Amino acid sequence: MAKPKVAFYWNASCGGCEEAVIDLAEDLLKVADAVDIVLWPVALDFKKKDVENLKDNEIVASFINGAVRTEEQKEMAELLRAKSQLVFAFGSCAHEGCIPGLANFTNREGIFERVYKTTESTKNPEGIFPKVKTKVPEGELTLPEFFDTVYTLDQTVEVDYYIPGCAPPPDIIMNAFTALLEGNLPEKGSVLSPNIALCDECDRNESKPEKLEIPEFNRVHQIEIDPEKCFLAQGIICMGISTRSGCGQRCINVNMPCRGCFGPLDGVKDFGLRTMAGIASIFALENEENLSEEDLSKLMDKLVDPAGLFYMYSLPSSILRRKRMEEK
Ligand code: SF4
Ligand code: SF4
Numbered sequence: 001m002a003k004p005k006v007a008f009y010w011n012a013s014c015g016g017c018e019e020a021v022i023d024l025a026e027d028l029l030k031v032a033d034a035v036d037i038v039l040w041p042v043a044l045d046f047k048k049k050d051v052e053n054l055k056d057n058e059i060v061a062s063f064i065n066g067a068v069r070t071e072e073q074k075e076m077a078e079l080l081r082a083k084s085q086l087v088f089a090f091g092s093c094a095h096e097g098c099i100p101g102l103a104n105f106t107n108r109e110g111i112f113e114r115v116y117k118t119t120e121s122t123k124n125p126e127g128i129f130p131k132v133k134t135k136v137p138e139g140e141l142t143l144p145e146f147f148d149t150v151y152t153l154d155q156t157v158e159v160d161y162y163i164p165g166c167a168p169p170p171d172i173i174m175n176a177f178t179a180l181l182e183g184n185l186p187e188k189g190s191v192l193s194p195n196i197a198l199c200d201e202c203d204r205n206e207s208k209p210e211k212l213e214i215p216e217f218n219r220v221h222q223i224e225i226d227p228e229k230c231f232l233a234q235g236i237i238c239m240g241i242s243t244r245s246g247c248g249q250r251c252i253n254v255n256m257p258c259r260g261c262f263g264p265l266d267g268v269k270d271f272g273l274r275t276m277a278g279i280a281s282i283f284a285l286e287n288e289e290n291l292s293e294e295d296l297s298k299l300m301d302k303l304v305d306p307a308g309l310f311y312m313y314s315l316p317s318s319i320l321r322r323k324r325m326e327e328k
Pocket of ligand 1: 198199200202203204205206208229230231232238239240241252257258
């Protein structure tokens with residue numbers, strides 16, 4: 001019997017999700033044995049043409065990591081969607097936009113200006129920027145269009161399942177492969193990780209404060225962090241309160257607070273808003289009586305880059321999606 005055809009592809013991402021597949025170690029051999037890989041640019045020499053030559057729906061599942069920020073990435077997502085029965089958004093960039101999605105705090109012009117002109121190591125007095133078409137004596141060179149806005153995979157094509165995490169850990173990936181191969185996948189649209197908050201499985205949960213009585217917010221480099229105590233009790237923002245579990249407390253175990261890469265629980269439309277609301281709700285209870293508005297405002301000023309903090313992994317999937325730029 002023919003093995004199910006499977007494709008892996010990457011869009012705007014760091015490569016960590018490709019590493020995550022390799023992290024399957026011996027299990028990768030089992031997966032490779034059970035499926036027929038028809039595209040995996042980072043590891044195997046297939047071409048776009050090979051995918052174009054397949055029939056529609058001939059691929060059983062495509063695992064696409066990365067956000068979508070160029071015309072080429074959009075085209076590949078659309079091609080794989082047409083050729084696949086199932087599309088999995090693999091990892092936080094495809095799921096919610098992740099770190100590449102922070103580019104939605106600016107636009108193409110802002111990025112090009114910084115990258116090709118004003119970085120300290122750049123000399124570009126003529127202000128030459130990449131162009132979609134460039135004429136050279138030999139003909140015309142083309143580059144894919146670079147979008148103003150970074151999109152999640154499901155803002156580009158229909159997605160069947162989400163494998164969360166930056167990057168997804170091996171057990172979450174292997175569970176997804178097993179469910180696919182055994183025909184045991186949950187309802188379409190599911191995020192393939194437990195729908196409970198990280199706090200609920202965190203080893204530090206017992207010291208999590210019900211009311212936050214902190215004189216100020218701390219950043220991780222500013223204090224010596226107690227490795228046993230909840231980060232919130234130490235004045236450090238930890239997003240385990242609103243983050244889906246399944247990562248095995250990867251950051252907490254190395255004494256770092258959760259930044260939310262597994263995304264929200266089912267039904268939450270805006271991860272950043274939910275996290276802010278969660279922290280505000282325990283914060284305000286105690287302190288609103290003790291602090292003046294001026295004190296509160298000073299305390300909030302100590303929270304560095306709140307937009308970047310609360311939307312570190314999820315800006316493109318948020319309700320606002322991007323910063324509104326002034327029209328010229
Ligand atoms: S806030 Fe962070 S450290 Fe505290 S219990 Fe939740 S996940 Fe653990
Ligand atoms: S602790 Fe939070 S940020 Fe760290 S891997 Fe887990 S979900 Fe992601």
